[in-house]
Amino acid sequence: MDFFEKLGKIDTRIIYVLFILAILIPLVSPLGLPVTVSQHTKQTYEVVNSLQPGDTVIIDIGISYSGAGDVLPQAIAVFKHLMSKDVKVIFTGVQMDSSKIIEDLIKPYEEAGKEYGVDFCNLGYLAGGENAIAAYARDLKKAYPLDFRRNSTDTLPILETVNSAKDVNMFIFFSVQNADMYVRQITEYQVPLVGGLIATIAPQAEPYLHAGQLKGMLVGLRGAAEYESMMGSPGIGLASMDAQSIAHLLIVFFIVIANISYLGTQNKTRSRKEASQ
């Protein structure tokens, strides 16, 4: 086996170990690599920042714990921004883990003195995916007779003047699935629609942003980091960016290695064929 063949047959376990080290070392001792803010995030920040104190938004948490690492930091950053602006937040959810994730999100603010039912509420998980979004966008109280804490939604002060998507100032969703169902069901209410997506599906949502159907979009953990940077409030997103960058460099390195190996072995095979002819 020559050099190029050996290069193409590196034990995958070595790659895994290098990968873990490439992520762990920058987390343990951060490098402080610069983070530039993309146009998407700037646009999202400006749209959210245009909300006024007392405005109400719906945040749909379409996050499962399996995908939380990529999207939850976005939700934490945006919710922090909304709380700092005294915007009221109605939480809904279409993933089974939504209710618990929402409770974790609101807990620190409740402890800090914000009032449940007035500043925010957790309506919890509603089964049905797109059907659920369509149902609560049309009639919140009918779709949610009770909130996650078993309070009647008729008694929540935050819902006194809100009963559908058209009654809120903005609809924000965080999703590990797709943006399609939100665009399909919410756009008709003429309410600004903003999305935070797992990086894997973000390219598919790009046309909605171009068409103006989405007023803003955050992409994965990087989107969270950029948003934190815009807010001037570093969080888990910014802290992860060094590790993400080094891991990407490692992947690029292995792609180059694989291609060198491929080209090297191809040349050898070709010269062998020519010799045999």
Added chain:
Amino acid sequence: MSRDPVIWVSSIVTIIAFSYLFKENELYKAVEHLYVGVAAGYTLVMGYNNIVSKVWTPLTRDKNFLVLIPAILGLMLYVPYVSKQYSWVKRIPIAAIVGIGMALTARTQIMQQFVGQIKAAVGPVKNINSLIILLGTVGTLCYFLFTLRPSLPVKTGSEIGKWTIMVTLGAAFGAGIMGRISLLIDRMFLIFRDWIPLIKIR
């Protein structure tokens, strides 16, 4: 080290799940089964909560008997587990689910995903991005033209379409990798920050 038993359990289970990367082993298999069991239990609890908040409370507190319709339709899904003879009954709620889902989607799909997207793609070319989207859309459509004789414009469009599709797939794959790394970073925070305090970032 953390004193929270939840952090201990989730960290150990994460390490066992990662052990699959080295070699499949009995502990990994056990964790895999544990995951299926816990997920089933969790689904059951969430289902129970759903029934209490969406059916039982409206029925007993508000005397809203309309909720019985979806409740009965839901129960019909379980008929095959009770009687093989009447297993066809489950087709009724399935038809309702599919029908309602299709109707809700189709209702807005044409406006938002078809007309809306065409309008955005052929709209005034404001910047380089708009131009790339326009060329990419036309090119991709040319690539999937199967009934026209391949002339120079169609061939050129088709070539543009082929490159657009390749770039799209590359972007999707790259974004996919970025997403997976974020999930790994999240697990690193759990093991090396919440469990073993090696990472100092909060």
